[in-house]
Each structure stands twice: as C-alpha cells, then as structure tokens.
Amino acid sequence: DTAVSQTPKYLVTQMGNDKSIKCEQNLGHDTMYWYKQDSKKFLKIMFSYNNKELIINETVPNRFSPKSPDKAHLNLHINSLELGDSAVYFCATGSSADTEAFFGQGTRLTVV
Amino acid sequence: KNEVEQSPQNLTAQEGEFITINCSYSVGISALHWLQQHPGGGIVSLFMLSSGKKKHGRLIATINIQEKHSSLHITASHPRDSAVYICAVDNSNYQLIWGAGTKLIIKP
Numbered sequence: 001d002t003a004v005s006q007t008p009k010y011l012v013t014q015m016g017n018d019k020s021i022k023c024e025q026n027l028g029h030d031t032m033y034w035y036k037q038d039s040k041k042f043l044k045i046m047f048s049y050n051n052k053e054l055i056i057n058e059t060v061p062n063r064f065s066p067k068s069p070d071k072a073h074l075n076l077h078i079n080s081l082e083l084g085d086s087a088v089y090f091c092a093t094g095s096s097a098d099t100e101a102f103f104g105q106g107t108r109l110t111v112v
Numbered sequence: 113k114n115e116v117e118q119s120p121q122n123l124t125a126q127e128g129e130f131i132t133i134n135c136s137y138s139v140g141i142s143a144l145h146w147l148q149q150h151p152g153g154g155i156v157s158l159f160m161l162s163s164g165k166k167k168h169g170r171l172i173a174t175i176n177i178q179e180k181h182s183s184l185h186i187t188a189s190h191p192r193d194s195a196v197y198i199c200a201v202d203n204s205n206y207q208l209i210w211g212a213g214t215k216l217i218i219k220p
Binding site for chain 1: 147156157160198200202209210
C-alpha cells in the first residue's frame with residue numbers, strides 16, 4: 001500500500017500547455033511538499049502546505065500553483081509550460097511528530 | 113555559505129568499509145532528515161532526527177544540536193549502498209533546506 005502516490009510517473013507535453021501532477025498520501029501527515037530536482041540532481045523545495053497554510057519558495061514562478069482539496073492531497077498545477085520546466089518533481093509528506101518523511105516516486109516532466 | 117553543508121561531496125570506498133557522511137547546518141531546526149537517492153531517481157527517507165541517535169540495520173544517524181552537526185554512518189558497506197545521500201533540515205517554518213548531497217560508490 002503506497003504511502004505517497006504521485007501521478008503520472010511520466011508526462012510529456014508541449015510548450016504553452018497547462019498540466020497537473022497529483023499527489024496523494026495515506027499517512028495522515030499534516031505537511032506536504034513539492035520539490036523540483038534540477039539538472040545537477042539537487043532537490044529544491046517549491047512549496048510546503050500545512051493545515052491550510054501555504055509557504056512558497058519565492059523563486060518559484062507564479063505559473064506553478066499547489067492545490068490542496070483535502071488533507072490527503074496536494075496537487076501541482078503548472079500553467080503555460082516552458083522548456084525549462086522539464087525536470088523531475090517530487091511530492092513528500094512530513095509530520096510534526098518525530099517520524100520519517102516519505103517521498104513519492106517522482107514525476108518526470110518533459111516539455112517539448 | 114550554504115545553510116546546509118555536507119561532506120564529502122564524493123566518496124569511493126571498498127566493500128566492507130565503515131562509511132561516515134557529515135552534515136553541518138547554520139539555521140535553527142526542528143528536525144534533520146537523511147535521505148537516499150538511487151540512480152533511478154527514487155528517494156527513500158532513512159532517518160528523521162531531532163536529537164540523539166537512531167539505528168536501522170547497518171545505518172546509524174547521530175545529531176548534536178548544540179554543535180549543529182549530524183553524521184550518517186554505514187557499517188559493513190555493500191555495493192548496493194551506492195547512492196546519493198542527502199541531508200535536509202526542517203527550519204520550523206515548514207521549509208526543508210537541502211544539502212548538496214554526497215555521492216557514495218562502494219566497490220566490490
């Protein structure tokens with residue numbers, strides 16, 4: 001039973017399109033995150049969402065927006081996709097208790 | 113200066129060696145994470161620490177809050193331990209700050 005599930009695993013789309021990546025967790029964690037893995041394989045946080053409070057990395061373009069319909073989901077919407085948006089995006093969850101964080105498998109986005 | 117510094121950046125060792133990866137940070141934190149990223153890109157959470165020491169199998173993680181330092185140790189290393197190991201800290205503002213990672217290669 002997957003703890004953090006991302007869909008789709010692969011996404012190929014054209015420039016200018018709008019797309020969404022879904023993330024669902026069944027751990028009951030109170031915080032969810034989106035990360036972008038850059039070309040050097042470093043993970044950079046994009047958003048964190050906790051109890052309806054959204055914290056945004058100010059370097060993230062406003063074409064990116066997280067949407068949380070409920071506590072178990074934090075979806076990533078991207079408008080007007082650009083070539084530079086091609087990357088692997090990871091969703092993760094965390095708890096305020098002293099437990100481990102869990103990551104989704106990642107979504108490889110390719111913009112052509 | 114990065115808020116989270118890892119060392120070494122690259123480490124190659126022989127199977128069976130004892131491995132240590134270090135992480136120093138300069139911000140106040142509520143927790144520190146050690147993560148493992150395999151060549152396929154999948155990330156596994158190894159430990160989340162707020163104090164003391166944790167052990168899972170051959171992996172041991174320690175943290176010293178006063179010195180703002182954590183170490184990840186691997187005993188009896190094996191080629192399957194080859195991966196990138198990442199230290200990340202939770203700055204209590206719902207943000208995780210990442211280290212640059214340590215690429216570990218264990219040779220048979």
